[in-house]
Amino acid sequence: MKHEMAHDLDQELARRVAEHAFESYRARYAQYSPTLTWISATAATASFSAKGIELNGRVELAPGKILLDVQVPFLLRMFQSKAVSIIERELIVWHGRAKRGELS
Numbered sequence: 001m002k003h004e005m006a007h008d009l010d011q012e013l014a015r016r017v018a019e020h021a022f023e024s025y026r027a028r029y030a031q032y033s034p035t036l037t038w039i040s041a042t043a044a045t046a047s048f049s050a051k052g053i054e055l056n057g058r059v060e061l062a063p064g065k066i067l068l069d070v071q072v073p074f075l076l077r078m079f080q081s082k083a084v085s086i087i088e089r090e091l092i093v094w095h096g097r098a099k100r101g102e103l104s
Contacts, residue, residue, distance in 0.1 A: 001068075001070045001084065002067070002068070002069045003067075003084050003087070004065050004066070005065060005068075005088055005091050005092075006064060007064060007066060008064065009099075011041070011042065011061055011063070014061050014066060015038075015042070015061055017066075017091065017097075017103070018044070019036070020097070021090035021093070021094040022034065022046070022059075024090050024093070024094070029086075032048045032049055033047075033048065033049045034048045035048075036059070042060060042061040042062070043060050043061070044059045045058055045059075046058065046070070050079070053073055055072060055073070056070070056071055057069055057070030057071060058070075068087060070083070
């Protein structure tokens with residue numbers, strides 16, 4: 001599953017948005033054991049566990065966009081749109097906070 005969210009932030013602020021969004025997701029959905037590990041200044045690996053199946057993906061920060069690529073097993077594809085909407089909602093909330101200068 002690939003998803004792209006446009007933004008108008010600099011690279012460092014976009015990374016902080018992604019980090020805050022993921023932390024919020026991690027707190028709200030702790031039962032899915034979400035992890036986010038930065039492997040470079042602009043790329044991270046992510047994983048979640050759902051119904052005993054681990055989902056792995058990648059987050060990339062590109063100029064003007066945040067790219068998500070999650071490998072969704074066939075058995076869980078019915079939940080794919082729900083997962084995208086939850087992730088995008090968190091990114092939108094934190095993007096708004098960043099634009100208002102609320103991120104530390």
